[in-house]
Amino acid sequence: MFTGIVAVVGQIVDVRRIKAEAKEATQRAMGVHLTVDAGSLDLADVAIGDSIAIQGACMTVVALQEPCFEVDVSCESLALTVGLEQPGPVNLEKALRVGDPLGGHLVSGHVDGIGVVTRFDQAGESKELRIMVPSHLGRYLAIKGSVVVDGVSLTVNRVSDQDRGCEISINLIPHTQTVTTLGRLQPGSKVNIEIDTIARYVERMVGAEPVVVETPVAKASEDDASTSQPAARKVFFMST
Numbered sequence: 153m154f155t156g157i158v159a160v161v162g163q164i165v166d167v168r169r170i171k172a173e174a175k176e177a178t179q180r181a182m183g184v185h186l187t188v189d190a191g192s193l194d195l196a197d198v199a200i201g202d203s204i205a206i207q208g209a210c211m212t213v214v215a216l217q218e219p220c221f222e223v224d225v226s227c228e229s230l231a232l233t234v235g236l237e238q239p240g241p242v243n244l245e246k247a248l249r250v251g252d253p254l255g256g257h258l259v260s261g262h263v264d265g266i267g268v269v270t271r272f273d274q275a276g277e278s279k280e281l282r283i284m285v286p287s288h289l290g291r292y293l294a295i296k297g298s299v300v301v302d303g304v305s306l307t308v309n310r311v312s313d314q315d316r317g318c319e320i321s322i323n324l325i326p327h328t329q330t331v332t333t334l335g336r337l338q339p340g341s342k343v344n345i346e347i348d349t350i351a352r353y354v355e356r357m358v359g360a361e362p363v364v365v366e367t368p369v370a371k372a373s374e375d376d377a378s379t380s381q382p383a384a385r386k387v388f389f390m391s392t
Contacts, residue, residue, distance in 0.1 A: 169185075285317055
């Protein structure tokens with residue numbers, strides 16, 4: 153789990169195709185091996201097998217030599233994300249540990265879809281960022297709700313359902329533009345989108361049918377409070 157509070161902007165410095173076993177495998181079907189320069193990110197407490205979010209995508213560290221770490225990205229992950237297929241700046245965040253402050257919101261690091269920037273205009277001292285999100289994700293987005301864009305936890309200011317998708321509006325303060333890769337965005341840029349995990353569970357619960365299950369429960373007798381006998385209790389569970 154992560155919080156969506158980017159620790160540092162690192163740099164993908166090397167991208168190598170992972171050799172596929174099947175001879176007929178195409179280059180497109182291959183994953184990649186990335187070497188990432190973590191910059192000022194402290195890797196002292198990072199071990200091989202630990203998770204680091206890169207542009208909002210949770211990746212497993214497979215090699216480590218400060219200030220760099222290496223990860224393998226599967227062809228499936230490449231197909232569902234952007235920003236991991238070539239050298240360039242990336243947002244980095246180490247996995248959340250017990251006791252760490254939760255400055256953003258609970259983030260899984262599992263990208264749900266790819267959005268496209270439609271506008272990125274000055275709005276006072278800040279900038280208004282508008283992103284067209286795939287239609288199927290629109291029902292999880294709400295005004296004042298949370299969304300993750302390229303690994304950054306942000307608050308949705310406006311939501312507009314349209315024929316070509318769901319457009320969200322976000323206010324980016326100067327600090328966020330400076331300490332993340334979001335300041336480099338422009339109309340047409342593609343970004344990784346992760347919806348709020350809580351929204352997933354709410355949808356599941358709202359659309360579920362109640363199921364009644366009877367379970368035994370101890371019931372004290374009137375003669376002896378220390379003696380108990382089984383009774384039935386109805387418990388409601390949600391199921392689809």
